[in-house]
Amino acid sequence: MRISFFGGTREVTGSNFLIESAGKLILFDCGLFQGSKSSEERNYSPFPYDASKIDFVIVCHAHLDHTGRLPKLAREGFRGKIFATAPTKELAELVLDDSEKLMEEKAERENVQPLYEKGDIERILELFETISYDETVEVSPGIKLTLKNAGHILGSAFAVLEADGICLTYTSDLGNVPSLLLNPPEHITSADYIICESTYGGRIHEDVAKRKTKLAEIINNTTRQNGVLMIPSFAIERTQELLHDIEDFCSIEGCEKPTFYLDSPLAQKATALFSKYPEYLSSTIRKSHRDNNFFGLERIHLTNTVEESKQIELAPNPKVIIAGSGMMNGGRILHHLLNFAEDGKNSILIVGYQAQGTLGRRIFEGHREVKIYGKKVVVNAQVKSIGSYSAHADMPQLIDWLSYSKNVKRIFLTHGEVDQQLTLAGKIKLELGKQVIIPQMGEYHDLY
Ligand SMILES: [Zn+2]
Structure with missing residues (x-):
């Protein structure tokens, strides 16, 4: 199994990771880069892979920094399946429609091309296949997917992908505990590798x-x-x-x-x-x-x-x-x-x-x-x-969540600014004794 990091690396937005396993190409999230003008301009760069060759996208929650480039993916030829929970699908539709409207206004104001159009959103919505929490689906022979409650926003999930004898877990965004509205994130004990968010990896939230x-x-x-x-x-x-x-x-x-x-x-x-x-x-x-x-x-x-x-x-x-x-x-x-x-x-x-x-x-x-x-x-x-x-877990909560995976071989930190990632990485090494990698854009790792 190979994992490549194409967004949300050493920054919070643009989450996009490519998994190559059992002959299939799978994406975890396909988010928009947000923030400064130069950051947003990166959304117009071509994907570092052929969108038409992607087999599946696993969308863990509806936030724009996890879904915002899905219509662009459809525009560039993606016709595979998208797995998500039912609320994620509905929220993604709202979020993408809203974003498209803002883009259209901006495009008119600044005389630029919008990233995508309404038709691209319609095309992407047709590709969704909704699954419930804890329902394991065999997305393709030898590749199993389970979505588990991440406690971050309505319908948010972390993904557990089992293929090539490896259990890879992608947190997407983990919720802050206690949440008034959502149950706390579930735990996983069997992960071999974890891609973990680190938005507040160096912080402790207020009470x-x-x-x-x-x-x-x-x-x-x-x-x-x-x-x-x-x-x-x-x-x-x-x-x-x-x-x-x-x-x-x-x-x-x-x-x-x-x-x-x-x-x-x-x-x-x-x-x-x-x-x-x-x-x-x-x-x-x-x-x-x-x-x-x-x-x-x-x-x-x-x-x-x-x-x-x-x-x-x-x-x-x-x-x-x-x-x-x-x-x-x-x-x-x-x-x-x-x-x-x-x-x-x-x-x-x-x-x-x-x-x-x-x-x-x-x-x-x-x-x-x-x-x-x-x-x-x-x-x-x-x-x-x-x-x-905050809808994100802070440092003690992330450490606690990670501590359930006793046999994890490596933890990849994504979705965080570097100072937060370095603090969290230090804490993980010290308290959990695990190997941590803070990948850069375009970096890939072969997992065994
Ligand atoms: Zn989020």
Whole structure:
């Protein structure tokens, strides 16, 4: 078996790994490079393999950095099968449609070719074959695949591939524990090799229990100052966790003020899927919400059209606006930042990972002067963050998860920036005594 690393190497985005085994070519994820302009331009480079020769793609979850180049794969001739869970397929459709719209707008603005078109998304969706957690399928003679709950987002999985007498496990992204909405990641004890994410490989998350107190403080502060709280949020998982915490906040502290807006059609559609697939949610939340109304949406103003979104500017303060994109590199949050970031009584609450090169990263790092749509904006708004909203396991959680695989021969670290990877690699060697490799783009390894 040979594994080649073609994305998500020494960086967080663009996950894409090629497995050659039993005469077949298999991809783990096919994600978009995100972040800086030069990073995004790499999406236009040809794949380092012939897309038409790929037999299978295993898509572990729907985030764009794991699915975003699938339509390009179809455009370049891929006609094989895609294995994923049912919620991953549906969420991927939402995420890809949204991304296509943003690309079309950008292409028009900057007079460039979009990466793919609607037809490519339709083509890719036809190739999905959905499987459930823990269902083992023989994708081809001698190649077995099992998807197991990764606890990261709705329908997220880690993949266990058995072929050539080797058990290769790919974590894709592992969830942060405890999650309000999802069961914790399952464990695997039989892996020979593991490709492991390392987004927060060098960090320890804030205590999840303090999160609600912190959120309540920030909302109450907005109310006191009669300001605007902007929460750039990823449409899947993060938004639903926020909504759930806001529901709790409202039931404890009252909801007369401020007004809450969910200004993201994508997040609204994703939220509906949580009710459609309750079997993928944690047993705790299912028990406490037997009616499948997990998010108290009746309290939230859901804005769909651009016109409705614009009206938020005129609505009286205080108000809380949840809008995409999560890293502020597009979407409606940019308009809200243009309107509200210069006022010191307003706040920006960062609840997710901010990739290098994104506007979100610059604001998070304290840059006071930023450019939005070519316009200079002075950020006087207070910038706050709550780390425990992360959907990724931190260092102790990754070490714990890896420790179940007692006989693993080698661990490949992907999906992380180098400083995080080096810290995690050191910790793995020290605590687990295992061999660690931090592959570079294009590197390959033969596994025996
Ligand atoms: Zn992810």
